[in-house]
Amino acid sequence: MSASSTAARAQSRPVLKRFSPPLRILGYALVIGLGLLYVLPFAIQLATGFKTDPDAAAHPLGMIPVTPTTAAYQRLFGISQAGDGVPFLRWLGNTVFVATVVTAGRVLFASMAGYALARLRFPGRTLLFGFLLSVIAVPPVVLLIPRFLVLNTFGLFDTYAAMILPLLVDAAQIFIMKQFFESIPREVEEAARVDGAGVFRTYWSVVLPMARPALITVTILAFQGSWNEFTHYLVATQSSQYETLTTGLARMVSGGLGGGTQYPLKLAAALLSTLPVAVLFFSFQRHFVRGANAGSVKE
Numbered sequence: 001m002s003a004s005s006t007a008a009r010a011q012s013r014p015v016l017k018r019f020s021p022p023l024r025i026l027g028y029a030l031v032i033g034l035g036l037l038y039v040l041p042f043a044i045q046l047a048t049g050f051k052t053d054p055d056a057a058a059h060p061l062g063m064i065p066v067t068p069t070t071a072a073y074q075r076l077f078g079i080s081q082a083g084d085g086v087p088f089l090r091w092l093g094n095t096v097f098v099a100t101v102v103t104a105g106r107v108l109f110a111s112m113a114g115y116a117l118a119r120l121r122f123p124g125r126t127l128l129f130g131f132l133l134s135v136i137a138v139p140p141v142v143l144l145i146p147r148f149l150v151l152n153t154f155g156l157f158d159t160y161a162a163m164i165l166p167l168l169v170d171a172a173q174i175f176i177m178k179q180f181f182e183s184i185p186r187e188v189e190e191a192a193r194v195d196g197a198g199v200f201r202t203y204w205s206v207v208l209p210m211a212r213p214a215l216i217t218v219t220i221l222a223f224q225g226s227w228n229e230f231t232h233y234l235v236a237t238q239s240s241q242y243e244t245l246t247t248g249l250a251r252m253v254s255g256g257l258g259g260g261t262q263y264p265l266k267l268a269a270a271l272l273s274t275l276p277v278a279v280l281f282f283s284f285q286r287h288f289v290r291g292a293n294a295g296s297v298k299e
Helices: 003-012 021-048 053-058 071-076 088-119 125-137 140-153 160-167 171-182 186-194 199-210 212-228 231-236 245-253 263-283 285-296
Strands: none
Touching: 021 263, 053 263, 071 263, 088 125, 088 160, 088 171, 088 199, 088 212, 088 245, 088 263, 125 171, 140 160, 140 231, 160 231, 171 212, 186 199, 199 212, 212 263, 231 245, 245 263, 263 285
């Protein structure tokens, strides 16, 4: 066996397998400990949602409620008998609507722009790509006041359009799609053109189906970004009817929906807000990792 093949086999083995058993045990223990440390806040969040307000204030880190109750979830879903419900379902509906539209728009526009930058030759293409990279480097918080002024000038402030339109295009996701399209062999597109397919037909029917890993990656990033967006919704709206989960929870935490700590209510709402993104990511994490790797390495 050659030295190169031996080195290749050694590199293909898991990192911890290359060490002695005591070091492997120590490594696994460290990994498990870090994993439990990461999961601990979520476990506390789940347990606190079933506590009473006094119990949560007296035992904030307790994992078992003294007197388990679903009062926090009843308030969130408007079935509380005390009449002190929280408009959680309205927040959820707004978030689902905006996130769905933004995700669909970002996937469409990112794939089209990425394909154009990767395959089409037109004047100013290099300059446009440089501008795209410069946009990625700009912190989003810098654009908040200009964005508000633009929305207000065009009469879009405090509307669904103000929440959706500025988020439909994301430079980072265009970059991901461009890198992935460049990894696809040009012979595939040349064969399609020989068969009489135009540019859009080649993009839509030939190249786009091959970009499934990158599309899933962009879908997850777009959905997560629009679902968790806060600052843009804060400057784009002011009416309570347009509140999303992030802006509604911020008002709740700041005391806008009643006094007291209300830890069970706040943490229950935060947990429910996190679940859709977590389920989406863990369902498609294999495709997400594959798409991210394909988008970052040009073959």
